[in-house]
Amino acid sequence: MSQTSMIKNIASSEPLVLVDLVDYEEGRVVSRTFAQNRSLSLTLFAFEKGEGLSSHTAAGDAFVQILDGQAAITIGDRDVLVKTGEVVVMPAGVPHALHASERFKMLLTVIKSPE
Numbered sequence: 001m002s003q004t005s006m007i008k009n010i011a012s013s014e015p016l017v018l019v020d021l022v023d024y025e026e027g028r029v030v031s032r033t034f035a036q037n038r039s040l041s042l043t044l045f046a047f048e049k050g051e052g053l054s055s056h057t058a059a060g061d062a063f064v065q066i067l068d069g070q071a072a073i074t075i076g077d078r079d080v081l082v083k084t085g086e087v088v089v090m091p092a093g094v095p096h097a098l099h100a101s102e103r104f105k106m107l108l109t110v111i112k113s114p115e
Contacts, residue, residue: 007035007042019067022046024103029053041110047071052099060112062090069104073097 005012009032010021022032022044029051035042041060047069055074064073070083074097075090082088090096092112 006037008033010034018044018107019105022105024048024105027051039112039114041108043108044105045108046105047098047100047103049100049103053097055095055097057093057095058090058110060092060110062092062096063109063111064088064090065107065109067105067107069100069102071104071106072099072101074099 010016022030024030024046026048027050028048030046032044033042034044039060064071064082065087066082066084068084070081073080073082073088073090074095075088076094076096080088
């Protein structure tokens with residue numbers, strides 16, 4: 001019996017080291033999407049030093065887990081520094097931006113309200 005997997009771009013049924021599934025690349029933000037649908041997005045990112053994402057909003061709450069390094073994140077009018085092992089929530093509809101003052105890797109989970 002065949003079943004379509006909702007998780008992609010990652011091997012199934014074997015242990016993997018999450019932080020090793022995306023590499024840093026000079027001058028780039030590298031991403032690897034594991035799941036994306038109307039309710040959920042799950043993406044692994046690697047930001048090289050000096051890279052970032054400009055201010056934007058998301059349709060759902062964004063849960064950021066820093067896996068390596070540290071990220072300078074602006075959420076609304078608040079600046080936060082999040083480092084390895086820490087998490088932060090960026091609420092839906094609130095402008096946010098990320099900047100890599102040093103390189104970092106993060107797992108981003110965006111959860112949207114069901115329609």
